[in-house]
Amino acid sequence: MAKGWRSYTIKELGKHIWTGDQIFLAASAKAHTKTRHTTYEINAGALGLQRGGWLEAAVDSAPNPMATPEAGAVARFIVQLASNPSYRSYLDRPVTLLQREDVIALFEAVDATVERSGVGTAIQYSQKVRQFLSRPTVPLATGDLIRDVRYYTSLKTPVPRARDTLSDRPHPNLEDSRLARPASAIEFTDLEDLRTKQVAHFEGRNRVLVELCATVLDAHDFVVESIRAARRIAIDDLNLPPFLCDHIVDKKKIPHYAIRMIHSEALLPVCVYLMDANELYKKPYCIRLPTQKIEAFSPLLTHGGFQEQFGILLSENYLSVHVYMACLVLLMLETGWNSSTVLTLTSDRIEEIDGKYYLHGYKSKSGQNQRSETNASGSAVQSTPQRSESNGLVSKIYEEDDLAKPVKMENPIVVRAINLLLSHRANIDKNSKTDTRQLFLLMSLKIKQGNQMFRVPDIGQATRQFCDFIGHPPFLIDDLRKQAVNTKYVRTRDLRLAQADLGHANPGSTLTYVNGAALRQSKESIIKDFGSILSDSYLFAAGKLFVNPDAKDRKSRLTRTLLLFPPSSLHAEDGDSIADRWLNSDGTFSFQIGEEEIAYCVYQKNYYRKSCAKLVSENPRRFAKYHLPRILFCEALHRFIAQSPLGSKLKDIEGEHK
Structure with a gap:
């Protein structure tokens, strides 16, 4: 450990340990359904750190396990602080002997050390380290707690990056030139005309994406009907060699030398028969299937590999990857939730009452409940109760009457997507066992020891492949949240409603969502247009x-x-x-x-x-x-x-x- 610390992935450590000359910090990070455990090891002996001081009290007071980003920052910068003898003396000193001035001095050292390291967003790293050092509940020599010592950092808070939406980017595949160009290129005559065209642009881009998703769901229905039609055809009616028919029925497999004997019209019925006979929807395993060149699969194929073809073959029971992504895109556009909130949606969080679907999501970052209502006709309304300690632009966002004013998004296809997801989950419960009740699970087609049969896929990779499949410019999955919120904002121009939809306690966070390139450049266009007319008016008046x-x-x-x-x-x-x-x-x-x-x-x-x-x-x-x-x-x-x-x-x- 030349740098004084290292990290490695092992089984869950369970708790932080200071033993001998080594400090072990337990950390974990959860991505969807997977938890990754990491251990950070600090060489305390080489750094000259002593037990019984402020550092050991902080280690004992830290949560078990720590969040991986916090543990990484602590391990990195504690080592750098300990390399300085004066800073190390604060870490070695018992908390009961520390003065308020000592706490402020070490916090200033944290800021200076982080700033010198040249990391981006230095204030965030500094906050993690100072938070770690502030946790001990042993009083200082003055009787105060460390967390009660007022300290004002000298580091600058970074300006949040404006979040571009789908409408902020060109879409060269569209025939409509007005939608193909980004919303920032809108030509307008006055402010009212600009707002009308902005609403049309955002809604138009949403409509394009929804229609593309609808074609994917149509392709899924076509594949399912083709599979059901193939099941009605008996093996003996396929005009195959008699010995091959007997082998398929008796052995429930195909000899390797006989695959070429199966003509194109018999490929799908043979695959469906073998799928049913071997119950491949319960436990997929390596079996020879003639899935290549099945014409019915072409609407959902990209590269045409066996795993992709096998996933499409199971479409009657489970969603293939592109249909899975189409449902995810539709629900994100409809609700405006984070991807983590949509991906953790469960069957018991979907209620159907009087022809309406009520979706209850859980915002993992803040612990807020999210609620969205979808009519059978596709109209949707979302409400997000504001946390009691929130402040800023609004203190309470939704009154009781607000739920009676839904914003209609004419999107009936989302109900179809919800029904597909519910059926998908019901078949998972029927044919398999999972550790989670999520709707958005995908069947793992990689036959590998220890692999979960159903899991959340790599959403980033799946999104890129989905964009290529439907011919849409690439986007990140959470860009859909920005698009949904900005679409509503250009209609209402009400920042409070946008803040409510996003569930933000701080309106400054909301501004980073609604200050995308389209709205930002349109504001600049208004100022430029006004300035041009004003200057000409001065010249005309003179x-x-x-x-x-x-x-x-x-x-x-x-x-x-x-x-x-x-x-x-x-x-x-x-x-x-x-x-x-x-x-x-x-x-x-x-x-x-x-x-x-x-x-x-x-x-x-x-x-x-x-x-x-x-x-x-x-x-x-x-x-x-x-x-x-x-x-x-x-x-x-x-x-x-x-x-x-x-x-x-x-x-x-x-x-x-x-």
Whole structure:
């Protein structure tokens, strides 16, 4: 152990041990249904660490086993701290002799050591080590506990990375160019148009993925019907050599030399017969099956290997890998849960009441219960009770009435996926024994001693293969959670609902989900668009920009702000405003008065009231020639509107401008 520590995987250690010159930290990490045990060994003798001090108290107080990431950080940085004699003296000193200043000094040393190591997210490593050292319940010399000592770290909290969604990425396989491009490339005319197109883009991308999953479920149904049809054909009716028929029926297998004698139409009936005769759905084992070139399997095949073909052959009882992934994708898009929450879904957490499915998931990271309701028609609503100690944007997210306002996602195929999963699990319970009640278990097709017959597969690899199979750009499985939450967010623009769906106590965590590239770049586009129009409006108001009066585009319409009066006192006196036209026509020019004209009249009257003296002093001749007639026109128009049926509207607008 040149570096002072090492880690290795053995059977469960059970507890932490300090024996002789060695410290053994027991650690474990659980991935889906598998638990991996790791032991971290620290060479205390070589480092000069003594028993009876702060370090031994921390080891005794640590949970058994520790989480693997925490144990790894502790082993790594305790060794580095012990390499410094002054820091080692704190670790060797009994807790009862420590002062508050000693605790702060060692915590500062932890921060400095972690920062010097150059690890990413240094504050997280520092927190793990400081948490480990804060667990002893023996009081300090001052009577305080270590965990009560206030310490403020100097390390910076990393800015969370914005989480891109499926809509943030291009989809070159789509014929619809609007959906093929990322949502950040949406062209829009105004904010309302942008929001409408964003909703259409997110929902469109979801619909594309759901339809692809539906084709996979259709292929599964086709395979199942083909298997059932093949079962109805007797072996004697397959036009095979008589000796081969007798061998298949008597021996329940095929001679190696006779496989080529089986014609293509007889392949599936022979495989189904051997599957039933040998009960391969109860215990798969090596048996010669002519699964190659079975035409009915082609809708679910990728590479065409035997294991994949054998998995498809068992489709009547269990889901093959692509159908399994299609169901997982559908449920994640529907619920917006983490993959770990969906993968741990069990049959008893699915209720069918009055044609609706109620899915109860368990959020493994925080221990929150997740609840999602799916109608037979595919409508879904999810509620996540907020933890009592949560704070920030909301303290209580869902009231009782909120459950009566479901957000409908027209996705009836999800009910079909749930039924397939329930049938899949029922056959597992019927034909095998498992250590877990999860729905999302896949039959292991690798015949190896000690392998579990049903397990959670490598989801990352299965997701990549599924994306290739359906022709979709690759994504990570938890990207579907981001996509589902962002789809709802672009509809409602309510961060509180997004926070509720995600089950976050801290709204800052929610922002990392809803601040993907599409929404972030659309906000930047709005600012850029506003700035462009604002700069042109300044130039136009100063008479330095000409706008075609016949132009109908949005930018020209917003830039050309001429209504009743010139846009500014600096504008060229071309007599193009309504006030000037009416004055130049000796009152014969007619125009309509609406809400915009009333608001402009109120604004202009307030402007003249405040600026009249300034306009006179700046240029008396200009005031007499241009401004005075406009002031009289404005006052007359104001009185006319006040005495007209629009008088109430005038009072309302004046009240808003006070």
